[in-house]
Amino acid sequence: MKASARNLFSGKVTAIRPGAINAEVELTTAGGDKITAIVTQTSVQTLELAVGKEAIALIKAPWVMLLTEDGDIKLSARNRAAGKVSKLVKGAVNTEVAVTLAGGSTVYAIITNDAVLDLGLTEGRDATVLFKASHVILGVPA
Amino acid sequence: MKASARNLFSGKVTAIRPGAINAEVELTTAGGDKITAIVTQTSVQTLELAVGKEAIALIKAPWVMLLTEDGDIKLSARNRAAGKVSKLVKGAVNTEVAVTLAGGSTVYAIITNDAVLDLGLTEGRDATVLFKASHVILGVPA
Amino acid sequence: MKASARNLFSGKVTAIRPGAINAEVELTTAGGDKITAIVTQTSVQTLELAVGKEAIALIKAPWVMLLTEDGDIKLSARNRAAGKVSKLVKGAVNTEVAVTLAGGSTVYAIITNDAVLDLGLTEGRDATVLFKASHVILGVPA
Numbered sequence: 001m002k003a004s005a006r007n008l009f010s011g012k013v014t015a016i017r018p019g020a021i022n023a024e025v026e027l028t029t030a031g032g033d034k035i036t037a038i039v040t041q042t043s044v045q046t047l048e049l050a051v052g053k054e055a056i057a058l059i060k061a062p063w064v065m066l067l068t069e070d071g072d073i074k075l076s077a078r079n080r081a082a083g084k085v086s087k088l089v090k091g092a093v094n095t096e097v098a099v100t101l102a103g104g105s106t107v108y109a110i111i112t113n114d115a116v117l118d119l120g121l122t123e124g125r126d127a128t129v130l131f132k133a134s135h136v137i138l139g140v141p142a
Numbered sequence: 143m144k145a146s147a148r149n150l151f152s153g154k155v156t157a158i159r160p161g162a163i164n165a166e167v168e169l170t171t172a173g174g175d176k177i178t179a180i181v182t183q184t185s186v187q188t189l190e191l192a193v194g195k196e197a198i199a200l201i202k203a204p205w206v207m208l209l210t211e212d213g214d215i216k217l218s219a220r221n222r223a224a225g226k227v228s229k230l231v232k233g234a235v236n237t238e239v240a241v242t243l244a245g246g247s248t249v250y251a252i253i254t255n256d257a258v259l260d261l262g263l264t265e266g267r268d269a270t271v272l273f274k275a276s277h278v279i280l281g282v283p284a
Numbered sequence: 285m286k287a288s289a290r291n292l293f294s295g296k297v298t299a300i301r302p303g304a305i306n307a308e309v310e311l312t313t314a315g316g317d318k319i320t321a322i323v324t325q326t327s328v329q330t331l332e333l334a335v336g337k338e339a340i341a342l343i344k345a346p347w348v349m350l351l352t353e354d355g356d357i358k359l360s361a362r363n364r365a366a367g368k369v370s371k372l373v374k375g376a377v378n379t380e381v382a383v384t385l386a387g388g389s390t391v392y393a394i395i396t397n398d399a400v401l402d403l404g405l406t407e408g409r410d411a412t413v414l415f416k417a418s419h420v421i422l423g424v425p426a
Contacts, residue, residue, distance in 0.1 A: 001215040002261045003272075004208040004253035019305055021161055043218035058217075061254065062204040062346040065421070066288040073285045075342075076327035076422040091235030093375030093394070096254060110235070110254075111288035112345065112380060112394075119286045130287075134276060134418060137207070138218040143357040144403045145414075146350040146395035163303055185360035200359075203396065204346040233377030238396060252377070252396075276418060279349070280360040 001139070006096070006108035007059040009035055013051050016044065024078075025049055025138060027057050031103030035059075036078045037136035047140045058137040064109035066097060067128040068119045078133035083107065085125045088116065099127050143281070148238070148250035149201040151177055155193050158186065166220075167191055167280060169199050173245030177201075178220045179278035189282045198281045205277040206251035208239060209270040210261045220275040225249065227267045230258065241269050285423070290380070290392035291343040293319055297335050300328065308362075309333055309422060311341050315387030319343075320362045321420035331424045342421040348393035350381060351412040352403045362417035367391065369409045372400065383411050 014034070015026035023044045027035045035057045039047075049055065065077075086106060087098035095116045100106045107129045121127060156176070157168035165186045169177045177199045181189075191197065207219075228248060229240040237258045242248045249271045263269060298318070299310040307328045311319045319341045323331075333339065349361075370390060371382040379400045384390045391413045405411060 001212040002210045003212075004251065004257035004261060006254055006257065021163065021305065037218070039218040047216050047218060056215075058207065060204065060207055062252075062344065065342065065344055068286045070285040070287075072426050073340075073423045074331050074426050076321070076323040076331060089235060091233060091375060093373060093378050093380055094235050096235055108254075109288065110346075112290055112392075115288035115290065119288060130421070132419075132421065135274075137272070137274065139215045142214050142216050143354040144352045145354075146393065146399035146403060148396055148399065163305065179360070181360040189358050189360060198357075200349065202346065202349055204394075231377060233375060236377055238377055250396075277416075279414070279416065281357045284356050284358050 003058055005058040006061040009057045009105055011055065013049055013053045013055055016049060016051060024133065027055055029103055029105050031105060033081065033101045033103035033105040035136060036133045037138050038133040039138055047138060053140065056139045058139060059131055059135060061096060061108040061110040063131050063135045064107060065130040066109050066111055066119060067130055068126065070128050075130065077130050079131045080128060082126065082128050085121050085123055085127050088121065097121055099129050145200055147200040148203040151199045151247055153197065155191055155195045155197055158191060158193060166275060169197055171245055171247050173247060175223065175243045175245035175247040177278060178275045179280050180275040181280055189280060195282065200279040200281060201273055201277055203238060203250040203252040205273050206249060207272040208251050208253055208261060209272055210268065212270050217272065219272050221273045222270060224268065224270050227263050227265055227269050230263065239263055241271050287342055289342040290345040293341045293389055295339065297333055297337045297339055300333060300335060308417060311339055313387055313389050315389060317365065317385045317387035317389040319420060320417040321422050322417040323422055331422060337424065340423045342423065343415055343419060345380060345392040345394040347415055347419045348391060349414040350393050350395055350403060351414055352410065354412050359414065361414050363415045364412060366410065366412050369405050369407055369411050372405065381405055383413050
């Protein structure tokens with residue numbers, strides 16, 4: 001498969017916390033970065049998700065928010081990881097920002113040019129990526 | 143109503159699968175394309191959704207992912223449909239890609255220019271559209 | 285904290301409607317604009333959300349839809365507010381549209397240039413913003 005999502009992470013399922021309707025699934029990459037997804041219990045069964053199983057997580061870049069100086073806030077989104085800006089590609093309205101996490105995963109966010117200025121994002125700068133668990137799509141080999 | 147969403151599908155409700163809090167609503171277009179939405183039970187009541195009722199489904203183009211060569215993967219997103227690329231509009235960072243499905247519906251996705259190259263998307267090429275049921279907004283005449 | 289989200293609203297929690305798994309949290313700005321968020325019960329506890337507490341709501345601009353002439357439709361999305369277009373920033377594919385609501389809040393939407401034309405959006409024109417409660421991220425001071 002090839003996917004248009006800029007963010008495609010391969011890893012192993014390291015935790016499944018079942019709920020009444022949805023389940024929270026944690027994926028850990030080879031480098032140790034963790035991604036939490038909320039999917040339906042139906043998807044857990046259809047994809048035969050289980051701890052130890054290889055899976056991928058897909059997240060589109062417009063679904064990712066960036067934060068700086070965020071030590072002073074608690075947020076409702078489950079996926080929040082500190083990293084460093086590794087690349088910026090500027091367009092007329094939006095910029096694609098690549099942030100490399102501690103475990104080596106690169107997360108891409110598409111944010112407005114104004115936001116790039118507001119946050120003072122430049123290569124090498126610290127930035128935190130933030131995205132909702134309910135926005136993550138999981139995949140397994142068919 | 144006029145909506146900024148590039149994807150506005152008209153059809154009939156063909157199934158409602160109620161859950162404890164949310165319901166899964168299936169809309170089928172005149173051409174036979176199917177869209178699944180997850181909305182709250184409150185919305186099912188407020189919109190008086192019922193099988194056979196006319197409704198519309200709205201999905202913004204940034205919520206739509208594109209896949210190619212995806213026969214080898216199972217995914218947690220409910221809406222997945224094969225089609226052919228019918229148009230590309232290229233920007234500095236993003237491209238808007240139109241994919242026409244078997245039933246004649248055109249689905250628009252906004253993806254990065256890099257993704258267009260990675261997937262080799264050109265007019266006439268096969269592509270699969272993918273979006274989450276929780277990203278669909280349903281509407282009915284007031 | 286600085287966030288890349290174009291939409292960051294400060295206000296007070298004015299209602300919490302608990303569900304089995306999720307809770308619906310209403311935030312009201314100083315000017316009286318209301319934003320509804322759906323977050324997990326876990327987040328309600330972690331963020332210690334309670335009526336009267338100061339909080340922020342974050343929504344990325346690509347998640348916001350714009351409507352015009354929408355008196356004839358009922359929609360499943362919880363956040364729907366009438367306002368006036370206060371600014372447009374045009375790119376190659378997308379335009380960022382600012383809509384100022386009755387209470388003085390400005391909501392930013394990123395929509396396609398085609399949608400700007402279809403809806404006839406110009407400064408001063410009436411427009412309705414629409415976004416799902418499940419897309420709102422809530423934050424509180426740490």
